[in-house]
Amino acid sequence: MTDAVLGVLMSEYLAMREVLLRFLTARLGDPATADDIYQELFMRLRSGGLPADLTNPRGYLFRMAYNLANEFARARRRQDARDALWTDATTHKVGAEAVSEDAAADDLLDSKERLAAVMRALEGLPPKSRDVFVMCRVKGLSHRDIADVMGISTKTVEKHMTAALKHLTLNLRSTEGERH
Amino acid sequence: MAVAWHARLEGGPAADGDWESFTAWLEADPLNRDAFDAVDAAAVDTAKILARHSNLAFTPMAPPPAMLRFSSRAFLGMAGIAAFVLAAVIARPDFFMPQEREVISTAAGERREISLADGSKVHLNTNTQVAVTMSGRARGVTLERGEALFDVVRDAARPFDVTVGDRNVRVVGTAFNVLRHDGRITVTVERGEVDVGADGARDNVRLSAGDQYAAREGTRTYQVAKIDPAIASAWRDGRAVFTNATLSEVASDLSRYYGRPIVVRDPQVAATRFSGILKIEDQLTTVRRLEALLPIVVTENGDEVRLERGTSK
Numbered sequence: 131m132t133d134a135v136l137g138v139l140m141s142e143y144l145a146m147r148e149v150l151l152r153f154l155t156a157r158l159g160d161p162a163t164a165d166d167i168y169q170e171l172f173m174r175l176r177s178g179g180l181p182a183d184l185t186n187p188r189g190y191l192f193r194m195a196y197n198l199a200n201e202f203a204r205a206r207r208r209q210d211a212r213d214a215l216w217t218d219a220t221t222h223k224v225g226a227e228a229v230s231e232d233a234a235a236d237d238l239l240d241s242k243e244r245l246a247a248v249m250r251a252l253e254g255l256p257p258k259s260r261d262v263f264v265m266c267r268v269k270g271l272s273h274r275d276i277a278d279v280m281g282i283s284t285k286t287v288e289k290h291m292t293a294a295l296k297h298l299t300l301n302l303r304s305t306e307g308e309r310h
Numbered sequence: 311m312a313v314a315w316h317a318r319l320e321g322g323p324a325a326d327g328d329w330e331s332f333t334a335w336l337e338a339d340p341l342n343r344d345a346f347d348a349v350d351a352a353a354v355d356t357a358k359i360l361a362r363h364s365n366l367a368f369t370p371m372a373p374p375p376a377m378l379r380f381s382s383r384a385f386l387g388m389a390g391i392a393a394f395v396l397a398a399v400i401a402r403p404d405f406f407m408p409q410e411r412e413v414i415s416t417a418a419g420e421r422r423e424i425s426l427a428d429g430s431k432v433h434l435n436t437n438t439q440v441a442v443t444m445s446g447r448a449r450g451v452t453l454e455r456g457e458a459l460f461d462v463v464r465d466a467a468r469p470f471d472v473t474v475g476d477r478n479v480r481v482v483g484t485a486f487n488v489l490r491h492d493g494r495i496t497v498t499v500e501r502g503e504v505d506v507g508a509d510g511a512r513d514n515v516r517l518s519a520g521d522q523y524a525a526r527e528g529t530r531t532y533q534v535a536k537i538d539p540a541i542a543s544a545w546r547d548g549r550a551v552f553t554n555a556t557l558s559e560v561a562s563d564l565s566r567y568y569g570r571p572i573v574v575r576d577p578q579v580a581a582t583r584f585s586g587i588l589k590i591e592d593q594l595t596t597v598r599r600l601e602a603l604l605p606i607v608v609t610e611n612g613d614e615v616r617l618e619r620g621t622s623k
Binding site: 133136137140141143144145147149152153156157158159165168169172173176177189192193196200203204207244245248249251252263264266267268272273274287288291292295296298299301302303 | 312313314316317318319320321322323324329330332333336337340343346347348349350351352353354355356357359360361538540541544547549551553554585586587588589599602603
């Protein structure tokens with residue numbers, strides 16, 4: 131990373147403190163966590179991988195904050211799921227050896243019920259919505275890219291995506307566990 | 311709405327105002343956050359299974375590499391980080407009405423905000439001492455040691471003077487930061503204008519917003535540079551900011567916040583340059599952040615914390 135880009139980002143990072151903390155607090159529900167993620171954001175910023183030409187530093191920092199908050203929320207969900215599994219397991223007196231992070235990450239998905247629920251949900255998806263979902267969330271294409279590949283408008287892509295998300299959320303919410 | 315937000319934010323670059331609208335939507339109802347998390351959980355789990363069992367779904371043509379979004383990196387113990395609280399630093403608003411000359415100080419790691427009788431505000435950083443004198447004709451603060459941020463109420467009839475070592479800063483109405491540390495004096499103007507003069511010198515230096523004046527005590531020489539004032543006042547929000555500072559400067563500056571000094575013995579390590587922003591937490595947490603950014607290791611040795619040569623990360 132060039133010093134110039136870092137300098138611009140540091141100034142922007144400081145100037146955006148209030149809006150980023152407000153966003154992170156709204157996203158994660160707690161100011162102390164938001165403040166920790168705000169520092170973590172800077173650590174990620176410093177660990178490199180920045181585009182050489184940064185045209186929109188504000189959008190860049192918001193995007194980073196959004197991604198970090200999602201990562202945090204996902205880790206928290208996994209932790210909750212693990213705690214739930216642990217509570218179930220303790221009735222059978224399982225030993226005290228700690229489960230590794232990676233194993234824990236997959237606990238939720240490898241639970242038979244969750245896997246079956248995802249399969250069922252997938253079967254119920256209309257083919258177009260499923261294709262759009264795969265292209266976006268598995269292959270990492272933007273809506274713009276998908277519109278080009280499929281020869282449809284971005285509005286239609288968004289419609290398919292929204293339908294897919296609605297269907298998946300509706301069908302998977304109940305198996306996620308009652309932890310709210 | 312949760313579905314629409316997830317589709318939009320994951321589907322490509324956000325438009326102007328999207329992030330602010332998304333924040334407002336989340337703030338409107340705490341349940342919106344849960345709804346968004348539920349969409350995210352469903353989408354992430356489904357995507358994971360589809361990626362793992364590629365035979366489950368029609369696989370469209372492979373995207374050109376340039377179109378691939380970056381994949382989120384491994385999640386590094388973030389849950390643990392959330393548990394940290396800013397315990398060492400206490401910002402306590404205070405009301406203060408000095409009669410004659412009052413001395414106010416902060417301990418290492420402490421921050422304090424003082425309201426003066428005229429409505430001006432002084433924020434004291436770690437390990438700082440000021441003496442305040444207020445009268446009908448003049449307003450005066452002496453910064454005996456440490457760092458303070460002044461937000462001065464305009465009053466043409468009563469000038470506001472800050473004395474720091476052998477320099478003094480005269481203001482009418484403005485906000486600025488003054489630091490006295492290791493024989494150096496730094497004055498940074500956030501808003502308005504101030505005049506800085508050395509004891510016995512005939513001429514003052516006029517500073518305006520964004521100017522930073524730096525001098526060594528006992529000399530008449532000084533430098534003025536342009537700086538983002540947010541950098542000089544970041545400590546008020548519990549952050550230390552460094553731009554192209556040597557590690558010996560970083561160690562000396564961070565030492566102000568703690569009872570134990572941070573030392574660098576290896577000259578090569580001491581000369582290493584660092585730009586960055588560090589949250590001021592307990593000493594080891596704060597100093598160890600440097601390990602992630604520079605090829606150094608942090609060791610504790612009785613009554614000091616050492617920065618030593620380490621492997622590159």
